Amino acid sequence: MSKVAIIRCETYDEAKVYDAVKRGVDLLGGITRFVSKEQKILLKPNLLRPMAADAACTTHPAVFEAVVRLLQEAGLDKLTYGDSPGRGNPDRVAEESGIADVARDYGIPLGEFTTGKTVHFAEGQFVKRFEIADAVLEADAVISLCKMKTHGLTRLTGAVKNTYGCVYGFNKGEGHSRFPNVHDFSKMLIDLNTLIGPKLYIMDGVMAMEGNGPGSGTPVAMNVILISEDPVAIDTLFAHMVDINPDYVPTNVYGAQMGFGHNRLEDIEILGDDLAGFVNPDFNVERIPVADEGGISRLKYLKGLITRRPAVKRDKCVGCGVCMRACPLDPKAITMAEDGAGRYPKYDYHRCIRCYCCQEMCPEEALEVKTPLLGKLFIYR
Ligand code: SF4
Ligand code: SF4
Incomplete structure (x- = not known):
């Protein structure tokens, strides 16, 4: 059984986002249940490419700020942040998204995502080797700040896929040619999440992206923040919210098959607000299996x-x-x-x-x- 906090949040007003994130994390036991003062913590937003926050392509800076405040108020201040973008260098994407401004205000340095090392992962069920960014390797714990969007390959991109940005530079592209089939690519993503093991996934669905995502779609209000240790459970609830069969999202299927997370409602305990209040059958996503x-x-x-x-x-x-x-x-x-x-x-x-x-x-x-x-x-x- 996995627990997911579903929290209504209808605005990017900083105070309201903070209240929403705090409420969700507290429902799950509080931030110190997941990370501790001694740890160097990497915040991993979705910084896909240089886009302004209102395009709903990247994690909104208000969500980033809320998590930073929550951590710092609990005395957890060894923080870095970053992502390996698909296009543009990490600092430029962070600037355009508005996250770099917040990071400067709170004294949080950008981690190194342009260099990395090969990590051998004997426990991997499908993949035994990953090229991981130095910023990730230098951290003791990762908190994933994912974004609610559509995706051409996997239908939806959310919590599981956000971890792909822990692979650095051109190796992300190489991953697609190594795993050209969406099923293999999805299994690889599950192994990668197992290796990195983010302590908490916080999904920004206040404004989601529908249609031609994950970069060129249309912003749409979903008014929600989802928080869990289980990214498969988050993505499963995301699928229910946008009225697509969760099994059409291959990372949900393989996440469960590989024993990493839960993709059935009966195995997910929902805390906070009611799932039914967020279902949007008009959400523009392709409702066909892969x-x-x-x-x-x-x-x-x-x-x-x-x-x-x-x-x-x-x-x-x-x-x-x-x-x-x-x-x-x-x-x-x-x-x-x-x-x-x-x-x-x-x-x-x-x-x-x-x-x-x-x-x-x-x-x-x-x-x-x-x-x-x-x-x-x-x-x-
Ligand atoms: S293989 Fe090349 S052309 Fe085909 S979808 Fe991928 S990037 Fe586009
Ligand atoms: S489709 Fe046209 S505009 Fe878009 S990336 Fe290719 S060349 Fe540039």
Whole structure:
């Protein structure tokens, strides 16, 4: 049985966010149940790419500040913070998100996320080696400050996926080519969470991101903060809140199968506010399983014709090439082409592994995930 605190919070007003986070953490036994004064604590927000806080792409600075206050008021002051962004260097992303300002106010240094070391993990059920950022290795404890968003690969991205930012630099991209199948990628994420073992996960769902997430979607009020030691339980409740079958999120399934967390309501004790008060059936997320894509992906030529894939909106594309550089394959599945309307990314869909790094990183919201007509007719009916 896992406990999750669900706390209503309808604003990023600092005092109200602090009250909400404190209420949730207290319901779970108080902050010193999870971390202690002697520990160096790393706060790990979602800093996916350089975006302002109101885009709902990154963890809001008010949530970061609330957790910092809670820790410092309890005398826990050996704090650092940071993330390994998909695009942009960590300090620039922290600046744009507004988190760097808060960190300066409270005297918290940015950890080193551009360098790291290989960590061998014999206990890993699926993966035995990770490239972990120095900031994570130097910490005694991690608190994950995750964000409630949609995701092209895993449908939703929340608590489990936030830990992927503990892998440093280009190794994140390499992880996609090492684990090109969403099922393997999800199992890897569970092993990574087991290795890092964040002491607490605090999800910012005050404003979530729906639609073309995790970078180019639309902010939507979900008015909630979720707190737990169990990230699978948090992500499962997130799925219920946005009315998608939790089993369509592969990290929920493998998280439970691998004995890491709970993905059934009967195994989750809810503290605080009632789950039913947060259910939003209009939340824009693709309510289809990922299982078929994984199976079909093994049939190279069918894959190009049937499975969901990144697609460019030419009217928005400025030809910057960020998508091509984000592609982790070698050679890449994108080449930049040019016609009368300008430069644009041209896809080799037979090569493409559907990791959606390109769609995540496009700064112009010019990439979306689409299902080809054949796929709509035969697979995703
Ligand atoms: S990143 Fe976006 S805007 Fe830039 S070339 Fe690719 S699709 Fe176009
Ligand atoms: S083209 Fe996009 S989705 Fe395909 S492998 Fe490259 S980054 Fe991933």
